[in-house]
Amino acid sequence: MxxxxxxxxxxxxxxxxxxxxxxxxxxxxxxxxxxxxxxxxxxxxxxxxxxxxxxxxxxxxxxxxxxxxxxxxxxxxxxxxxxxxxxxxxxxxxxxxxxxxxxxxxxxxxxxxxxxxxxxxxxxxxxxxxxxxxxxxxALAVQRLKQGLKSRQQYRKQRERRKARAMVSFDEALQLRANVNGLPTACLVSVVERATVERDGKWYWRHDHRLRCDSLYRMxxxxxxxxxxxxxxxxxxxxxxxxxxxxxxxxxxxxxxxxxxxxxxxxxxxxxxxxxxxxxxxxxxxxxxxxx
Incomplete structure (x- = not known):
């Protein structure tokens, strides 16, 4: 590929x-x-x-x-x-x-x-x-809307701290991901390689932290x-x-x-x-x- x-x-x-x-x-x-x-x-x-x-x-x-x-x-x-x-x-x-x-x-x-x-x-x-x-x-539409808006506000308050969050090694990132997914680390090496970036000897997640904001609407x-x-x-x-x-x-x-x-x-x-x-x-x- x-x-x-x-x-x-x-x-x-x-x-x-x-x-x-x-x-x-x-x-x-x-x-x-x-x-x-x-x-x-x-x-x-x-x-x-x-x-x-x-x-x-x-x-x-x-x-x-x-x-x-x-x-x-x-x-x-x-x-x-x-x-x-x-x-x-x-x-x-x-x-x-x-x-x-x-x-x-x-x-x-x-x-x-x-x-x-x-x-x-x-x-x-x-x-x-x-x-x-x-x-x-x-009936949950208003609750969903409010929850989504609150999650955006929370992101805005924490975004600089989130961007600065680092891991000391690739292995730490790999183990964190394995813990979240409940999978052996061997299953996730390629995924974590594509999901992380190394800068100045530390490792960071590439994904946009706004992905964690809740939806404003559901069908x-x-x-x-x-x-x-x-x-x-x-x-x-x-x-x-x-x-x-x-x-x-x-x-x-x-x-x-x-x-x-x-x-x-x-x-x-x-x-x-x-x-x-x-x-x-x-x-x-x-x-x-x-x-x-």
Whole structure:
């Protein structure tokens, strides 16, 4: 995978690909576009790429404020819907008209919403430990708004201190991340390498701390159902046996999804890091037989 850059209208996004963006794709291999989760980066899929490289055209991005991508401007925050716009701008720069989207967690939700809005650009959805927009009851709208605004104010008070927070070594950063995710450090080396920067002998997280600000708004269940039930392409859900239980609670009926299948693999929310052989086999098995 080679480093690439997507120049969007307001921001530049870093990425990785095993094909050139500047020339037509001459092979007939499917194009898989990978979208990572919150406070992750493109390297979360690196062990999958090693197993899929021979059979697929692969491309991945760091979302704004993550990994090596630029942060949003100082007068902006990370609204969920803006990620869908970012994705659209990326897809329009690819040398193909449509892709298979592979999303983990937040990346899975972005993928679902994008597919609902632009079905002509998506062939299939592969959603790892993520599915539909996060929802809340309408009665919680004011509480959600207030909580989101308070989190922004808290960020403004603490941003200088947060920017200055350092770790003494890469190993410290790696262990911190492993503790948060409940994973062995060996699973996270590539992710943490892309998530950190070394300056003057100390290590710092690259991600924009505004990512931790709460949302001002969340959809209702009926809105999420309208989005998910409109998706025409096949959806393949890969979930961990110890991941989020709600993802295994009959989502096809809950959201009225037309074409849906699900597989449970051993592991938690980052099951693709814990079981790369199994998850890559699942992806290959889902896409290849349906390809002409």
């Amino acid at each position: 080679e480093a690439i850059t997507f120049r969007l209208a307001e921001i530049e996004l870093a990425g990785l690909a095993n094909f050139s963006l500047s020339a037509p794709i001459e092979n007939n291999k499917p194009v898989l576009l990978f979208l990572h989760g919150w406070q992750d980066n493109a390297a979360t899929f690196s062990t999958l790429w090693q197993r899929l490289d021979a059979d697929f055209n692969l491309v991945a991005i760091d979302l704004p404020g993550h990994g090596l991508s630029q942060s949003r401007s100082e007068d902006n925050y990370y609204h969920f819907f803006d990620y869908i716009d970012d994705l659209h701008q990326v897809i329009l720069q690819l040398p193909v008209k449509s892709v298979c989207l592979v999303g983990h967690s937040l990346g899975a939700i972005i993928s679902s919403c994008y597919c609902a809005a632009y079905p002509e650009h998506v062939e299939r959805l592969i959603l790892i430990e993520g599915l539909a927009p996060v929802v809340e009851e309408p 209702t269940l009926s809105q999420a159902q309208a989005i998910m039930s409109s998706i025409e392409v096949p959806i393949y859900s890969i979930v961990g046996s110890h991941g989020f239980p709600i993802l295994r609670d009959n989502p096809q009926q809950k959201y009225g999804i037309k074409q849906f299948s699900q597989v449970v693999v051993a592991g938690g929310h980052h099951c693709h890091l814990e079981q790369p052989d199994v998850v890559s086999d699942c992806i290959q098995g889902f896409i290849s037989p349906q390809r002409d």
